[in-house]
Amino acid sequence: MSTNWITRDVIAGALIVAIGLAFAFILIPIGVDEPRRVKYAALSPAYYPRIVAIILVVIGAAVVARAAFRPTETGSDSEAHPTAARRLLGISAILVAFATLLTPLGFIVASSLALFAAIRLAGEQRIHVNAAISVFLPVLLYFFFLKVARIPIPLGVLKPVLEGV
Amino acid sequence: MEFFDVLQSAFGLFATWQNVLVLGLGVVIGTFVGAIPGMTTPMAVALTLPFTFTLHPVTGILLLLGVYKGGIYGGSITAILINAPGTPAASCTVLDGYPLAKRGEARRALDIALYASCVADFISNISLILFAGVLAGFALAFGSPEVFTLIMFSLTIIAGVSGDQLLKGLGSAGLGLLLATIGLDLVYGTNRFVFGDVNLMSGLNFIPVLIGLFALPEIIAFYGRREIAREHNPLAGVGATFADFRRCLKTIIRGSFIGVILGAIPGIGGAPSAFLSYSEAKRTSKTPEKFGTGEIEGVAAAESGNNGVAGATMIPLLALGIPGDIITAIILGAFMIHGLRPGPLLFQDSLPLIYALFIGIMLSSIYLLIVGKISIRLISRVADIPHRLLFPVVLVLCVFGAYAVNNTIFDVFVMFVMGGVGFAMLRLNIPAAPFLIAFILGPLLEDNFRQSLLLSRGDWLIFFSSAICWVFWGLTALVIGFTVWSNVRRA
Numbered sequence: 001m002s003t004n005w006i007t008r009d010v011i012a013g014a015l016i017v018a019i020g021l022a023f024a025f026i027l028i029p030i031g032v033d034e035p036r037r038v039k040y041a042a043l044s045p046a047y048y049p050r051i052v053a054i055i056l057v058v059i060g061a062a063v064v065a066r067a068a069f070r071p072t073e074t075g076s077d078s079e080a081h082p083t084a085a086r087r088l089l090g091i092s093a094i095l096v097a098f099a100t101l102l103t104p105l106g107f108i109v110a111s112s113l114a115l116f117a118a119i120r121l122a123g124e125q126r127i128h129v130n131a132a133i134s135v136f137l138p139v140l141l142y143f144f145f146l147k148v149a150r151i152p153i154p155l156g157v158l159k160p161v162l163e164g165v
Numbered sequence: 166m167e168f169f170d171v172l173q174s175a176f177g178l179f180a181t182w183q184n185v186l187v188l189g190l191g192v193v194i195g196t197f198v199g200a201i202p203g204m205t206t207p208m209a210v211a212l213t214l215p216f217t218f219t220l221h222p223v224t225g226i227l228l229l230l231g232v233y234k235g236g237i238y239g240g241s242i243t244a245i246l247i248n249a250p251g252t253p254a255a256s257c258t259v260l261d262g263y264p265l266a267k268r269g270e271a272r273r274a275l276d277i278a279l280y281a282s283c284v285a286d287f288i289s290n291i292s293l294i295l296f297a298g299v300l301a302g303f304a305l306a307f308g309s310p311e312v313f314t315l316i317m318f319s320l321t322i323i324a325g326v327s328g329d330q331l332l333k334g335l336g337s338a339g340l341g342l343l344l345a346t347i348g349l350d351l352v353y354g355t356n357r358f359v360f361g362d363v364n365l366m367s368g369l370n371f372i373p374v375l376i377g378l379f380a381l382p383e384i385i386a387f388y389g390r391r392e393i394a395r396e397h398n399p400l401a402g403v404g405a406t407f408a409d410f411r412r413c414l415k416t417i418i419r420g421s422f423i424g425v426i427l428g429a430i431p432g433i434g435g436a437p438s439a440f441l442s443y444s445e446a447k448r449t450s451k452t453p454e455k456f457g458t459g460e461i462e463g464v465a466a467a468e469s470g471n472n473g474v475a476g477a478t479m480i481p482l483l484a485l486g487i488p489g490d491i492i493t494a495i496i497l498g499a500f501m502i503h504g505l506r507p508g509p510l511l512f513q514d515s516l517p518l519i520y521a522l523f524i525g526i527m528l529s530s531i532y533l534l535i536v537g538k539i540s541i542r543l544i545s546r547v548a549d550i551p552h553r554l555l556f557p558v559v560l561v562l563c564v565f566g567a568y569a570v571n572n573t574i575f576d577v578f579v580m581f582v583m584g585g586v587g588f589a590m591l592r593l594n595i596p597a598a599p600f601l602i603a604f605i606l607g608p609l610l611e612d613n614f615r616q617s618l619l620l621s622r623g624d625w626l627i628f629f630s631s632a633i634c635w636v637f638w639g640l641t642a643l644v645i646g647f648t649v650w651s652n653v654r655r656a
Contacts, residue, residue, distance in 0.1 A: 012593040016336040023343060033355035040623035045350035045357055048611050049343060056339040063332045084389050091388040099581045103574060111561045118557035141565045151569050
């Protein structure tokens with residue numbers, strides 16, 4: 001039996017409990033604007049989320065209890081391998097950088113950079129193939145959305161070059 | 166006017182090369198657009214609308230109907246190939262379609278999705294022509310309490326898609342229900358979890374959530390694998406056989422009728438119908454444990470459920486003048502632009518026009534089959550692209566798609582955040598499908614729950630006030646009882 005059963009199920013259950021509690025005691029009181037007078041309690045905007053939040057706490061507790069009393073077998077952890085872990089870290093960094101650079105650089109440049117890095121990380125060694133895909137795909141998508149779907153995609157740094165094309 | 170005179174006039178109205186061409190073109194546009202994540206069918210229909218202004222009413226409306234039908238099928242293509250449904254209605258198709266594609270059986274899944282779509286579309290069209298009056302009357306019997314109990318019953322599918330992780334599946338559904346409450350409260354117009362951000366006022370859009378939850382974790386997990394290699398599958402590249410189709414036929418017919426009935430009820434849509442059809446297919450299957458792992462019948466059930474809606478949504482529109490969803494609302498607009506007002510009067514004043522549309526609608530099923538077969542040949546090759554290139558390309562496609570839904574970068578951020586959530590769920594063995602089902606059905610559940618209580622002035626007995634309510638409560642109790650019993654027995 002894998003040794004990480006308790007960690008996974010207990011973490012999952014504890015997270016569900018924590019989310020339920022956070023909604024019930026923090027997010028609903030501060031995030032839901034309740035009208036001063038509500039005709040029936042069930043019509044309040046907070047009523048339904050509160051019920052769901054309470055149910056979540058109960059379910060989460062049940063997940064933890066089940067994990068503690070009746071452990072279930074889980075598969076091996078493939079991500080524990082150093083190469084896989086390194087790649088996971090790499091793709092996480094690419095995604096964070098992609099999301100951060102979208103606004104300042106624009107979709108085409110940010111996508112090209114992210115695509116190049118992601119293809120390289122996935123193991124593609126041919127630089128010319130990688131570069132061709134990384135440049136052409138975002139440009140193609142930009143013109144498709146602009147010309148066919150009539151959706152303007154933010155250009156960022158390429159605005160002076162491509163605006164009006 | 167005699168029936169045959171009307172039919173003759175209708176053929177006269179329909180039989181022009183423009184109509185035949187435009188309908189086919191509509192199906193092509195719809196299939197293409199539906200296959201792009203982020204490009205929804207309503208968006209495609211809305212973009213096509215201005216082109217219909219100068220066309221004959223029959224030609225214009227047929228163009229929109231072609232786009233609509235193509236779009237519903239097209240949504241299944243990316244659901245199967247890259248785990249990112251092009252349309253909300255195709256979200257159920259990912260459950261078995263993508264596992265099949267992962268095994269190299271994308272072509273088989275796409276074929277069955279097409280056959281199920283065409284049969285369901287045909288049945289839905291026939292139902293529209295033959296039972297429009299009866300189904301419109303039945304649909305009118307569905308008020309808020311009936312829809313609430315129907316959605317409660319639909320939510321029982323959560324037990325089915327959770328597999329052996331029932332508790333975590335329920336937790337996942339709870340998270341989906343909570344996330345669906347973000348935005349303006351419909352009864353009082355007050356904010357819920359908006360925190361001053363205008364982007365959150367209309368709630369989270371379905372498409373970025375869906376792409377984030379399904380496509381992104383798959384991409385991240387790909388990089389986390391120790392070896393990036395494919396297993397050989399003897400069925401790789403092979404299409405669906407007649408035996409596959411025959412095995413799925415019962416499921417397809419059942420799913421089609423579920424689609425027809427739910428499609429006739431305004432406001433329900435394709436996604437709940439697909440989930441209900443899937444749930445029924447799993448419940449009645451001899452091998453329910455295979456559902457969710459790449460069962461061809463699962464794809465057939467989902468696709469027949471969502472395509473069965475296509476013709477039936479026209480029932481309340483044509484018979485009563487009530488648009489059941491955004492697409493039929495746009496089509497209603499097209500009718501009105503041409504000076505036509507759908508409803509009982511249209512059947513009196515413009516019967517040949519209605520029949521001409523019916524002829525075109527029937528032809529659209531054949532177009533769907535032809536366009537689908539051609540597109541499968543081309544598109545199924547996507548599955549042959551090396552993963553080291555395919556996954557990064559899909560990532561960029563997801564970003565553009567998420568942005569295109571509302572032209573806002575906020576949706577792209579939502580997609581990234583949901584990607585993180587989805588990956589965490591994957592690592593913690595929390596099934597994502599219940600989250601998705603609850604997120605789609607949640608607003609329908611809550612709105613109808615509160616509307617019912619408003620109508621009854623707080624009296625909860627309204628949820629037991631009609632025979633339809635009792636039927637759905639009974640079915641819900643049966644499914645829950647069966648689930649508990651089978652879990653206890655397994656333990």
